[in-house]
Amino acid sequence: MALLLCNKGARHPFYYEQLDIDLWSIQELSYVIYRYPVIIPSEFVDHKLTAWLRDELNMGILAARLEQFMMAGDDGNQERLLLMILRESNYYTQAEISRFESEYKKLKNIERHVFLNMLGDTYLRMGKYGRAIEAYEESFFLNTDFNVEMKLAGTYVTVMQYQKASDLYEEVFIATGSDEALKKLYFISKLEPSVDTIEKYIENIGVDMLANWELLYNEVQAVAEQSDRVREIHEIYQKNRSAFREHSKIMILKWKREYRAKI
Template identity: 30%
Template structure:
């Protein structure tokens, strides 16, 4: 068992980390967010608003001034992130060095691969709107940017999955169709079929309808049934069931908190 001692910082205005959709209330939380989400802090994360938060709310004027001077001198952004981790004393030197190595590895990636890493990470965080934007950047890259047909097929597939989770079924279907045209993958056809069942008004091109076999339809139906079973066991549903078992006053209070939580999750998904 271990104990982490956190500074008690009088934060009146928590810092909103847009990439995660969370508010940060301490230097420890700031360091944790940076260390565990390198793909979200590599581009312009340390700006005037963050420095102001460090100076005024975290009461770390020395660090804030140091960051300003580093930026004015043109210091590398990755080094500036490392300085924050060092000065807050939340991670030891070896951990900070590993963080810097991770950033360096990302920097060495071809642009298309880096953007995919970032987009996939955003998708895993249910930030589907932001993921769409990153996947689209890859598709807009000029030819010869380490993007072959197989890679583009993956991007269109992931783009389709992002659109589907945003309930944009027509855009999702078009993305899946482009993925299939590049690499003939039956799993992508099943996804197109799933969309057609989800949205009966979806216009699936005849040539794709002809390729979807009865066996694929049966497999898709089994997958749908399994998904429904898992949905019935979801934590959010269990949380709702527990709420209705409480007395009316606690139920009303809990309902308000739950609605606010769902609203924030929805904003994060759509942003």
């Protein structure tokens, strides 16, 4: 995590499965709680966590207090436990902790499909695209919301599953007549010409609209071509073709690992 260890770090990290990360300090633990409350499970603070606080961070007093409240088992138990950790970390102000408390209370009272939509948004920001897809799919199954379906389609584009994305954008367009869904179909046809769903709806696209989409696509492509990664590969190719081939093998393996991690 891009977070400084404000206190002494643990000898062994606490692994948080929901984020697939290792936590090394009370500040990192607090950051996760504060930043991602929507993915904090109802039994997040358990004996495994208190043992880590006691054994790895030498925070025996906090661990004992948490365990005492865990034994009480009242309805607001988990919320109280999370607030205790946030206060003990000294990483957030009291005003920030109060805001967290208010938002956390809201999460417990929202409808399931709304929660899942928020969960999908959180995973999307984190780059956990497979989990985002699962959350959006379940949300849409529970409540037909075309905004959620658009998000789902966009996430499929991100992981280069263009046919699935195209099918969803087409559903949205048929149901709502959305120009945005039509535009996405057009962009997919540019990214992957074999997915040519847009051809069925060419008559729905005005000349000016098409010209604007083409301009937008070209602008985005030009920006992408100037990225640091593209420039690095181009420079290697220009200097040494043999080195480029070796570098390409390494980069392809790296990209494959990154892709698998995202889905």
